[in-house]
Amino acid sequence: MNRNITTYIVAICFLFIFSSSAHAGLESLTKTYGKAQTITADFVQTLIHKNSGSKNVRTGHFTIKRPQLVRWVTSKPSKELLIVNKNAVWNYLEDEEVVYKYPRDLADESQNALRFLLGDSKVDNDFYVEEENGSYILLPKEPTANLTEAELWLDESTGVITRLRIIDFYGNINDITFKNVQFDKAVNDSVFDFTPPKGVDVEDNTKK
Template identity: 25%
Template sequence: MKKYLLTLALPSFFSLAWLEPARADAVAMLKNTLSSTVTLQGRFTQTVTQQSGKPQQSQGQFAIQRPGKFRWSYQAPYEQVIVGDGSSVWLYDPDLRQATVKAFGNALESSPAALLAGDNALEDNYTFKTLPAKGGLSWLEAQPKREDSGFASIKLGIRADQVQEMELLDRFGQVTRIRFDELRRNAKLDAALFRFTPPKGVDVVRE
């Protein structure tokens, strides 16, 4: 199960039948949401559902400083940390005493983290469409343009100019749902949040 947690940061609309105005509205909504956000922090609850098996839930905290910096910290049921410093992305597993580092572009292109922490060049990596409102949220769907993306589609629920929920479908039919709570936008964040130094004795794997 732990390996699925890590895929989130590494770690969103399609169909030619949709009219261009609707597509433009979807992109504009997300761009407006992101352009008004310099920093964002809060808590998240993540539920991963595979095609067979019991759903697995995890919780933690996150912080984002746009463009390109983020920290995603799982606290339960396993401790894991994912840090993007703008040039590299670190994935640290304290239990395994292992840290994996990837180039920032390779780790984030066509990924959920690129949506939240990246710039506003959304149409370079995604095609968009508007979905019906549900649960008091305005919903969008994003489909990565790259065929080697780990995700088939990403849905975002927006309210009050903030992304409140995300739903990710990967290429194997696994669904990851994320709910954000206690959101604080545009507060000053400690720069140390977005730096990672492997602890002594930790194996470092470079990809």
């Protein structure tokens, strides 16, 4: 499976896990993200590889709609589209002229991460929460290769996550800054439809 898929989904899932939390510092998140039917935002994503120290900076925007619809668009440095809809997961790499199609029931750790997006997880059930220097550390009770620690920063006055930092088992970092966050914006389901453009290669992983 394309590793980018897991990277995106793990990040996206954190935006919808705050349907319930007993932690006082996260109450504002429960009121905003926990009740939101849609979330839209611009992002700047920095991927840092532990061994090489290399950095990959990406910018774009995304739209999420409960319970299971995602449109994540990377515009720079290369164009990439991730669609999660009711039928499949699509990953379109425009510059490479290739589309990857995956089943909705993503396997292994991706499936575990996706359950957050589907509303099947709550912060206190799956994480130990610690406050540290103005941020919140979330330590999963059952770490996976893609998630051993997460740290988030938020605007206390609005309950909006301004930055999210995820560390995987290998020490790689997925650091995302969010801007222009909007909740409950009207979004038609057709936004999450996808038909591969003519002439591109389609690798269908739903039949394997």
